[in-house]
Amino acid sequence: MKWVPEAEKAVKKVPFFVRKRVRARVEKEAIAEGKPVITLAEVQATQRRYLNNMESEMRGYQLDSCFGPSGCANRAVDSTPLIPRIQALLEEADLLGFLKQTVAGKLRFHHELRVTVADCPNACSQPQIKDIGILGACRPAVTDNDCTQCEACVDACPEDVIFWSDETGRPRIETSGCIACGKCVAACPTETIAAGQTGYRVQLGGKLGRHPRLATELPGIYDEERVIRIIQDCIVFYKANSRNGKRLAELLSTADIEAYGATGRFPDSC
Ligand code: SF4
Ligand code: SF4
Ligand code: SF4
The missing domain is CATH 1.10.8.550 (Proto-chlorophyllide reductase 57 kD subunit B)
Structure with missing residues (x-):
């Protein structure tokens, strides 16, 4: 058109x-x-x-994703199976019913819980400013396979954390600076650098608005089941504590999120 x-x-x-x-x-x-x-x-x-028609269009949550599932070449993971599971979880939680009961006055889109999935650390769907942000992650692992010394991995790393070692005749990865984008894995023709731990990084508590805050990342990389459990925990905490449309991001301090990352428990109430 x-x-x-x-x-x-x-x-x-x-x-x-x-x-x-x-x-x-x-x-x-x-x-x-x-x-x-x-x-x-x-x-x-x-x-x-x-x-x-804002009120009639509300679902109580906003779930979006990056373009990864439609075939982006940068994907560290394929979140296609995860997204419908998250959607089912959010539907089952009846967040719209919850908001109708707990918000005085008209419902607004800014009351809705925001969840997003990005298939790589480029984070095109902005997980840093969502209540719950999920980012695809693929950590590289150096294997015993023969290395052709092509240095494609060194060139492919956007973070410049792969160094060639003349001593070992193999690449060395500075793991503290690696953001698990998986680009070196895709670039290596011999699987000398292969996919190691693969799954999702999780960030909680991001928001824009009058008091913007970037999300805090939980430590580690989680498999699909663990991501689902984290979202379940977030929903339980959110429903127990949110009143008048308070966002999850307003209910959790950075310390609360860090404590959850360490113990798997949110505070009982806030
Ligand atoms: S987040 Fe990564 S995989 Fe998703 S669209 Fe952006 S670049 Fe592609
Ligand atoms: S996964 Fe990404 S950031 Fe990490 S070493 Fe490979 S290319 Fe670099
Ligand atoms: S690890 Fe793979 S990409 Fe890197 S130099 Fe060796 S063969 Fe080439």
Whole structure:
């Protein structure tokens, strides 16, 4: 469908990870009204309808993901099986019903619990500013396979933490600076650098708004089951403590999150 430049410009202001969805919605609504071209008026009409119907569109949570599952070459993991499990968990928790019971006045999107999944540390879906952020992670492991000394791994590492060692004739990885993006694994033709621990990093407590805060990362890399359990724990804590739309990020201090990372327990109440 044809878009005039002003309409294109307006939709480009929408965060890129929801832009595709917004474009599709503008087009769907314009087609339903028999409009042959998308102008600024069509974009604004969709925006108005969205704001007027906000309450009826709410689900009690927002779950989004990066473009990894549609085939991004940077993926450290494929979160395709994880996302529907998280969705089912959030649905089952009836967060919309919870918000209706605990929020005085109109429900707003900013009350909703925000969860996002990114398939690599590039973090395109912004886990750092979500209540619960999940990031795909693949730690490299140096194996005994023969090394061709091509140094592709050294060139591939965006963090510059792989060094060639003349002494051993193999690469050496400075693990403290490795963010588990898995690029060196993908670059190695011989599996001399192979996938080691693979799963998800988890960050909790990020938000924007009047008092923005970046999420705090739990230590380690977690498998799918553990990620699900962490989200369950977050939901239980959130429902026990949130009133009037307080976000998880407002309920948990950095110390609380660090304590959870160490003990697997949130404070009983806050
Ligand atoms: S987070 Fe990584 S895998 Fe996902 S879209 Fe961005 S670069 Fe691709
Ligand atoms: S996983 Fe990424 S950051 Fe870590 S060593 Fe490999 S390329 Fe570098
Ligand atoms: S570990 Fe792999 S990518 Fe790195 S130098 Fe050896 S063969 Fe090449």
